[in-house]
Amino acid sequence: MGETIVASENVKISVIVPARNEARTIARVVREARKIAAQTEVIVVCNGSTDQTAALAAKAGAKVIQISVSLGHDVGRAIGASYAQGEILLFIDGDFVIRAHTLRQYTNLVAQGNDLVLNAYPGFQKGSRIHSTAVAKRFLNSVLGCPHLEGSSMTTVPHAMNRKALTAIGIQMLAVPPKAQASAIMQGLRVARAVSINTARVNRKRPRRKERVMDLVLGDHLEAIGLVIAQRGSRAGKTDFSRHRELLEQDTKDHFRWVYRMEQREAVSVGGD
Amino acid sequence: MAAKKKRKRTMKKHRFRQSSSSRAKRKLKKRLRRQRPVRHSAARRKKARSRGTRKPRQGMKSSSTLPASILQRNKQHLSVIVSVYNEQHSIGPILDQVQLLQPKEIIVVENGSTDRTLEICLSKKVTCFSYPFPVGHDVGRAIGAKEATGDVLLFLDGDIVFSPKQLLPFVRACYRGVDIALNNVNPLYKKSSKLDAVSIAKLFLNRAIGKKHLRYASLTAIPHAMTRNAVEQIGAQHLAVPPKAQCIAGLAGLKMKAVHTVNVFTTNKIRQSNANENNVVQDMIIGDHVEAIQWFQAVSGERGTFTDNIRNRQMINGDLVSQSL
Numbered sequence: 001m002g003e004t005i006v007a008s009e010n011v012k013i014s015v016i017v018p019a020r021n022e023a024r025t026i027a028r029v030v031r032e033a034r035k036i037a038a039q040t041e042v043i044v045v046c047n048g049s050t051d052q053t054a055a056l057a058a059k060a061g062a063k064v065i066q067i068s069v070s071l072g073h074d075v076g077r078a079i080g081a082s083y084a085q086g087e088i089l090l091f092i093d094g095d096f097v098i099r100a101h102t103l104r105q106y107t108n109l110v111a112q113g114n115d116l117v118l119n120a121y122p123g124f125q126k127g128s129r130i131h132s133t134a135v136a137k138r139f140l141n142s143v144l145g146c147p148h149l150e151g152s153s154m155t156t157v158p159h160a161m162n163r164k165a166l167t168a169i170g171i172q173m174l175a176v177p178p179k180a181q182a183s184a185i186m187q188g189l190r191v192a193r194a195v196s197i198n199t200a201r202v203n204r205k206r207p208r209r210k211e212r213v214m215d216l217v218l219g220d221h222l223e224a225i226g227l228v229i230a231q232r233g234s235r236a237g238k239t240d241f242s243r244h245r246e247l248l249e250q251d252t253k254d255h256f257r258w259v260y261r262m263e264q265r266e267a268v269s270v271g272g273d
Numbered sequence: 274m275a276a277k278k279k280r281k282r283t284m285k286k287h288r289f290r291q292s293s294s295s296r297a298k299r300k301l302k303k304r305l306r307r308q309r310p311v312r313h314s315a316a317r318r319k320k321a322r323s324r325g326t327r328k329p330r331q332g333m334k335s336s337s338t339l340p341a342s343i344l345q346r347n348k349q350h351l352s353v354i355v356s357v358y359n360e361q362h363s364i365g366p367i368l369d370q371v372q373l374l375q376p377k378e379i380i381v382v383e384n385g386s387t388d389r390t391l392e393i394c395l396s397k398k399v400t401c402f403s404y405p406f407p408v409g410h411d412v413g414r415a416i417g418a419k420e421a422t423g424d425v426l427l428f429l430d431g432d433i434v435f436s437p438k439q440l441l442p443f444v445r446a447c448y449r450g451v452d453i454a455l456n457n458v459n460p461l462y463k464k465s466s467k468l469d470a471v472s473i474a475k476l477f478l479n480r481a482i483g484k485k486h487l488r489y490a491s492l493t494a495i496p497h498a499m500t501r502n503a504v505e506q507i508g509a510q511h512l513a514v515p516p517k518a519q520c521i522a523g524l525a526g527l528k529m530k531a532v533h534t535v536n537v538f539t540t541n542k543i544r545q546s547n548a549n550e551n552n553v554v555q556d557m558i559i560g561d562h563v564e565a566i567q568w569f570q571a572v573s574g575e576r577g578t579f580t581d582n583i584r585n586r587q588m589i590n591g592d593l594v595s596q597s598l
Contacts, residue, residue, distance in 0.1 A: 072584035079588065130465035132480050139477040142470040143563055175589045212583050219579030222481060225566050226575050234567050238560025239553060243409030248510035252402075252419050260394075260401040262378065 012039040013107055014086030017062070018076025019044050019094030023051040028097045030060035035100035036090070036107055043083055044094065045076035053094070073216055074155075078174040081166060090160040096202040098158060106160040106194045115165040115189035116181075119158055120196035122151035131200075132214060136221035140178055143228055143236050144185045152193050154181040155217055165189050178217075178224035186231055339437055343445060344375045351376040351444055352423030356413025357431030361388040366434045368397040373437040374444070377423045382413035390431075410557060415513040418504050427498040433537060435496060442533035443498035452503040453522055455490040457531035461538055462489055471555055474562040478516055481577055482523040482569060490531035492519045493558060503527050516558075516565035524572060 015033040019026055026044065033042045044057040048070025058064045065083060077091050088110045092098060109117040123134025137153040154177035161169075161184075168187050173180040185191060228236045247255060353376045357364050364381075371379055379399040383391050385407030394401045402420065414428050425447040427440060446454035462472070475491040492515035504512070506525050511518045522529060569577060 067588075069585060069588075071588055073581070075585055075588050125465040128463055128465055130468065130476070132476075132485075135473055135476045135480065138468075138470070138473045139562075142473065142559055147470055172589050175584070175586070209583065212580075215579040216581045216583060218480065219576035219581055221477075222566065222570065222576050222579065225563065226570055229563060229567050229570075234564055235560035236563040238556045238563065240560065241410055241553060241557040242407065243412050243513060244406070245409075245412070245513065247408060247412060248415055248513055252416060255402075255416075256405065258401075258403040260399075260403065262398055262400045 012086050013037050013041070013088045013090060014081075014084035015040060015042045015090045015092060015103075016077055016080035016084060017042060017044045017057075017092055017094045018071065018074075018080060019046050019049065019053050019057065020070060021049050021051050021053060022094035023049075023053050023056055025097055026053050026094050027056045027060040029092065029094055030057050030062045032097055032100045033090075033092065033103065034061055036104050039086075041084070041086060043080045045071070045080040047071040047076055073213070074177055075175045077177075078171050081171050081174055087163050088160060089163070089166060090158060092158045093199075093203075096199075098197060102195060102197065103158060106158055109192050109194050110160045110162050113190065114192040115162055115168075116154075116184050116191045117160045117194050118149065118152040118154065118181075118191065119156045119199070120150075120152055120193040121156055121198055121200075122196075123153075123156075124200045133217045136218050137178075140182065140221050140224055140228075143225060143238075144182060145237075146185055146191070149191065149193065153178060155220065156199050158194075158197065160194075176220050176223055178220045179227050182224040182227050186228065339373070339441065343441065343448070346448060347375050347444065348377060350424040350448075351427065352421035352425070353379045353427045353429065354382070354414060354417030354421060355379065355429045355431055356382045356384070356411075356417060357386070357390055357394070358384050358407055358413075359386045359388050359390060360431035361386075361390045361393060363434055364390055364431050365393045365397075367429065367431065368394070368399060370434060370436055371429070371440070372398065374427075374440060376427075378421070380417045380420055382408070382417045384408045384413055409513075410554070411515055412513045414515075415509050415511070418509040418512050421501075421504075424501045425498055426501065426504060428495055430495050433495070435535060439533075439535050440496055443496055446530060446532040447498050447500050450528065451530045451532065452527035453492070453497065453499040453519075453529040454532045455487065455492065455497050455529060456494045456537065457490055457534045458494060458537070459488045459490065459531060460534055461536060469555070471558050474516075474559050478520065478562050478565055481566065482520055483578060484523050484529060487529060487531055490529075491516065492522075493561070494537060496535060514561050514564055516561045517568055520565040520569050524569070 013036055015036065017026075017029060017033065022029075030042050030044065034040050042062040044054070044062040044064045045067065046054040046057060046064055047067040054064050054066050063083070065079065067079070071079070081089060088107050090103060090107055092103070106117050123137055124131035125134055133155070134151045137151040137155065141147060141149040141152070165184060168189060169180045169183050173183055225236075351374065353371050353374065355364075355367060355371070368379065368381070379397075381394045381399045381401045382404070383394055383401055384404035391401070391403055400420075402416065408416065417428075418426055425444055427444055429435070443454040462468070471493075472489055475489050475493065479485060479487045479490070503522060506527060507518050507521045511521055519529070
């Protein structure tokens, strides 16, 4: 395992690109990312690749971190982030090219004072159908009290953050994106949405993985809700709207109430409590 | 040639008449699948208008048209539970309609009403438990369930009037082996882009507990019915937090089914005057779902049944840099 570092001084923006066998697109992805600003470092976390991904990325001008084993989802982001030196971190994927001017909207929003900037894409929905992952994303946002974020999620790329957000969230947390998002929102970071990029359309299709990716995303959201519960209590800080729960624990005979039986129409007052 | 054609036409007509109900059903199914209204050609619409002499089937209003066998069963087994708080305008008609089901008992949990609600309840043939204060959302259901003596429990609220014909399918399903019969609200959802937070929460919870097919069907919505066995397995006190009850039922392997569609959206619609209160209720229902998920996670783990073995978690534990190189 080696590490190829292309010299980059005074970096301001770090673009993190996890990649596994993306020789087809990686060079173009890196070239576009480098165009974002004068001082941009592109970190390609090349994991478990059996093709020319690492070489092509290095040739296009990226720092390449090579890892022989496959990292799986989102772990590459955390590892890439640990190498990043920029003030602004932008996370993208290696399998589809996004134009520099589009990516710039994300980094600009961070530069303007937002801590975390998400893709505004709300998740797949058409007609009466809505994808389960989109449901999970929306539910998490409404639990967090941010319904205006709709289905925006750190699960989806691109997203950008500043160093303050990275420190607050913690690098390891990035490996489970919904959890990172929950943590960011609960810590009161400023979260904004940038342009909508439909990742469902541009993502490389890997049909065999579909079910497992769905499980991964849904499980991640359950974990995130677990984090919210741990910090905000069993109802995530939501109102119980004056439910008299103590009544449920007592025997109903001990309740303070009037009972009017169907048969004998006479009021029986039962004292209790 | 002409004769042949004519014969064919009459045959067609005949066939149509014979299987019109099943055909209509199939058509409806197809329509629901496509989720958009069918717009017939202008000619066909005109024809339909001119055919206007045929009357639509009337809803069965009197109990005499309800199947006697089920009514007989209701007399011995059915408890209807109505939780009510300041509903003097709707409670009378509700109880009158429910009476047509000829249940063993009607249990009204009246709580905190300051209007004529109690008075109206007492003028009907019901067992009434009257609390001097509002017990809170859904708590009345739990109290009613504890008091019920029937084998099938039908739950209603005090604000919407249903005809017996609308309610019977829920009871019937419970007689036929369903443990929990839910309102099948799914066909009413037409546009996923307009989903509200509560619907999303219902969808997510059902997906998480492995009851994907239920989709939006939830114990939060009325009407629903359940067997005594289901109440005992869930625990009557948990009915006060409906999503939690649903979660418990799902994991206990109780048979839940969305049996019949009753539109509770148009009747229960959000009015501007109480929009703020609706927001609070929405918050409460989302809290209920979070509570349900907490219970779920305590039983089946933080991730439920959803593994992430396509993610190499060891790589992020401990010191990132030294491990990754």
